[in-house]
Amino acid sequence: MTHPFLFLKWLTEQFHLNLGEHVTYTWLVMAILIGVAFVVSRSISLVPKGLQNLMETVVSGVANLLEETMGEEGKPFFPLIATFALFILVCNLIALIPGFMPPTANLNTNAALALMVFAMTHIVGVKKHGVAYLKHFMGPIWWLAPLIFIIEIIGHLARPLSLTLRLFGNMWGHEIVLMIFIALVPLVVPVPMMLMGVLVAFIQTFVFTLLAMIYIAGALEEAH
Amino acid sequence: MEFFAWCMVAAGIGMGLGSFGTGIGQGLAIKSAVEGVARNPGASGKILTTMMIGLAMIESLAIYVFVVAMIILFANPFTEEVVKLLAK
Secondary structure (H helix, E strand, O other), rough: OOOOOOHHHHHHHOOOOOOOHHHHHHHHHHHHHHHHHHHHHHHOOOOOOOOOHHHHHHHHHHHHHHHHHHHHHHHHHHHHHHHHHHHHHHHHHHHHHOOOOHHOOOHHHHHHHHHHHHHHHHHHHHHHHHHHHHHHHOOOHHHHHHHHHHHHHHHHHHHHHHHHHHHHHHHHHHHHHHHHHHHHOOOOEEEEEEEEHHHHHHHHHHHHHHHHHHHHHHOOOOOH | OHHHHHHHHHHHHHHHHHHHHHHHHHHHOOOOOOHHHHOOHHHHHHHHHHHHHHHHHHHHHHHHHHHHHHHHHHHHOHHHHHHOOOOO
16 A cells, blocks of 8 residues: 555565565665664864755754753664654655655564664663662552553554554555545645645654653653 | 445544634634633733643644545444455
8 A cells, every 4th residue: 555666665666575664665765774873973174064964954953852852861762763763754744756655664673663662761760770660650649550561562562553553554544545535536636745744744743753752752751 | 335424424523523623723722822822911921822832732632633534434443344245
């Protein structure tokens, strides 16, 4: 239910390789990001121009968001969060070019990202608080702890699920709606939907990075 | 064949109900956010961020329904058994 012709899928079929198209397109996105980062970092000048200007705006925007949401404590997580933001944004926006498929319209890519957030949350929590991290799951009243513990565990397990399904549902749903519109009226009519796709791409990137930040900040703060 | 007809009906009605509730919920959230910004325009940045998180949380309900509807339509786990039964 994506674009009828995916050029990387066609390319892998020529070489008789059985790679999923989400894998090949993830590699493409990685190559784009690494290439842009390489080109920009080779020719850094004090007065930025062109591509460097754009990248500086993007990176400082993410840094500001991190500062607002997590405060000073969030500084060490900047590489992780910025990588999420750039990767998901490029993945989502690539869907607007014919012949490309967004890797985020596949459950596996999103599950990998969400599990990374899940693991990071708990690793950071244990590192910061040690055994006292268990207090996060116990709630304020000691005799309610067994009940709260189970509820908290379910809540924590639901986080990666909802992160995965939100991104997947939005991107894939948009692809399906676009395909149905193109099947009904191939000209002009799908354009507003594609415009909404740009909006969805940006909002979902924002939401994913924001939720990742909030989860990590929640593990960092003291239990009450 | 009736099985597949009912699958269509279930997916359609489920999506309708899901988006109905989600629409009301998001409308309430945005109403409060707009009121907040109208009273205190200085806090618009914070309100926008909080509203976005809230909207994403509410929206995920509709997304769950959408995923279930898509599973019913395109990846129904009972399709093979029903087709086998129909062939008998």
